Amino acid sequence: MKILVDENMPYARELFSRVGEVTAVAGRPIPVSELADAQALMVRSVTKVNADLLDGKDIKFVGTATAGTDHIDEAYLERAGIAFSAAPGCNAIAVVEYVFSSLLMLAERDGFRLTDRTVGIVGVGNVGSRLQARLQAFGVRTLLCDPPRADRGDEEDFQPLERLVREADVLTFHTPLFKEGPYKSLHLADERLISALKPGAVLINACRGPVVDNAALLKCLKNGQRLSVVLDVWEPEPELNVELLNLVDIGTPHIAGYTLEGKARGTTQVFEAFSDFIGQRQQVALDTLLPAPEFGRITFHGPLDQATLKRLVHLVYDVRRDDAPLRKVAGQPGEFDKLRKNYQERREWSSLYIQCDDESAATTLQKLGFNAVYHTAR
Numbered sequence: 145m146k147i148l149v150d151e152n153m154p155y156a157r158e159l160f161s162r163v164g165e166v167t168a169v170a171g172r173p174i175p176v177s178e179l180a181d182a183q184a185l186m187v188r189s190v191t192k193v194n195a196d197l198l199d200g201k202d203i204k205f206v207g208t209a210t211a212g213t214d215h216i217d218e219a220y221l222e223r224a225g226i227a228f229s230a231a232p233g234c235n236a237i238a239v240v241e242y243v244f245s246s247l248l249m250l251a252e253r254d255g256f257r258l259t260d261r262t263v264g265i266v267g268v269g270n271v272g273s274r275l276q277a278r279l280q281a282f283g284v285r286t287l288l289c290d291p292p293r294a295d296r297g298d299e300e301d302f303q304p305l306e307r308l309v310r311e312a313d314v315l316t317f318h319t320p321l322f323k324e325g326p327y328k329s330l331h332l333a334d335e336r337l338i339s340a341l342k343p344g345a346v347l348i349n350a351c352r353g354p355v356v357d358n359a360a361l362l363k364c365l366k367n368g369q370r371l372s373v374v375l376d377v378w379e380p381e382p383e384l385n386v387e388l389l390n391l392v393d394i395g396t397p398h399i400a401g402y403t404l405e406g407k408a409r410g411t412t413q414v415f416e417a418f419s420d421f422i423g424q425r426q427q428v429a430l431d432t433l434l435p436a437p438e439f440g441r442i443t444f445h446g447p448l449d450q451a452t453l454k455r456l457v458h459l460v461y462d463v464r465r466d467d468a469p470l471r472k473v474a475g476q477p478g479e480f481d482k483l484r485k486n487y488q489e490r491r492e493w494s495s496l497y498i499q500c501d502d503e504s505a506a507t508t509l510q511k512l513g514f515n516a517v518y519h520t521a522r
């Protein structure tokens with residue numbers, strides 16, 4: 145069986161070759177000639193999967209190693225009898241750590257305490273709920289908005305979006321991209337919403353570019369609105385608006401989810417689903433795939449505060465390492481994708497073993513996702 149995999153899926157060749165003959169291909173665009181004799185296709189978010197791509201082909205299974213599925217025409221796959229699996233939640237921790245890295249950087253630069261701020265989270269799924277848990281662990285107040293979950297009767301204190309806009313000092317978007325329907329999220333942050341944000345607020349988009357109307361955002365920033373902006377995703381990609389990039393505080397090339405753990409989880413989740421589909425069920429333990437982190441063990445003395453948390457977080461991942469390279473190459477054809485393809489290894493906070501001599505610091509760091517232990521020298 146021939147299995148086509150996106151060349152930017154770490155561990156895909158290793159895993160899928162256990163069950164078939166693997167060919168790795170570029171994802172944007174996918175070489176159509178390679179599809180002719182393939183039975184399975186594993187993609188990333190850059191490949192549009194629809195009738196135009198697959199009609200008349202022999203593909204029986206499509207997997208996407210991503211949380212978002214807006215690049216997949218799922219209704220078509222169902223009609224065509226093609227099985228499908230995504231990788232929900234695979235990179236949620238990575239996105240949360242991206243948001244923390246950004247907030248800690250802005251807080252240090254602008255001299256505010258996160259615990260004095262309210263963070264509004266729009267979309268409280270795999271990313272949003274983990275973000276809320278970690279913010280709460282650090283004592284930061286959150287407001288949650290998730291109409292689909294509220295309508296399902298989920299027990300959380302969900303608020304209307306208008307309340308978040310009125311009260312939040314930070315508004316961060318973690319919804320899927322829905323172009324239509326009752327929960328349409330296309331341009332959810334439009335000119336009206338952006339201009340109603342509190343003066344000096346922080347706007348973060350790490351879900352899909354078109355959830356924030358980029359033209360409206362540019363207009364508000366050019367009009368001098370006092371707003372800090374963090375954008376990992378753009379409208380459109382990969383041809384982002386360079387004028388907008390020049391006005392945002394942090395701009396990155398759609399890499400919020402790009403930890404090695406997040407990418408590896410994406411591959412293993414679709415591999416497990418595919419092996420199930422072909423009746424050869426296999427499970428993969430992530431730690432058998434991942435290499436040891438570059439540095440893995442430190443000692444931490446005394447209590448934890450915002451400054452020390454920032455130093456710890458940025459020891460593992462400082463978002464500025466992804467902002468500067470984008471500014472250098474933005475506007476040059478192909479460079480956005482190149483930054484994503486040649487992404488420097490990034491690990492999750494859990495890869496750092498921290499020995500603390502303060503019990504409360506150890507407890508908070510554990511809740512934040514670090515591999516922390518309390519250990520006295522006695």
Ligand SMILES: NC(=O)c1ccc[n+]([C@@H]2O[C@H](COP(=O)([O-])OP(=O)(O)OC[C@H]3O[C@@H](n4cnc5c(N)ncnc54)[C@H](O)[C@@H]3O)[C@@H](O)[C@H]2O)c1
Pocket residue numbers: 211212213232233235236239266267268269270271272289290291292293318319320321322327328329332350351352376377398399400401402
């Ligand atoms: N930048 C990146 O690298 C990156 C990484 C992972 C995910 N993403 C994007 O972020 C999105 C969220 O990721 P996730 O893993 O949390 O997905 P998820 O499906 O687990 O959660 C999405 C949540 O949004 C809610 N929602 C849907 N429509 C909404 C609306 N109109 N208003 C408010 N809430 C709404 C859903 O009910 C759900 O709880 C993904 O769909 C994907 O597009 C981006």
Ligand SMILES: O=C(O)[C@H](O)[C@H](O)COP(=O)(O)O
Pocket residue numbers: 152187188189190209210211212213235398399400401402
């Ligand atoms: O939806 C997702 O999982 C993320 O946006 C993911 O990080 C996109 O990465 P890509 O598939 O484009 O490599």
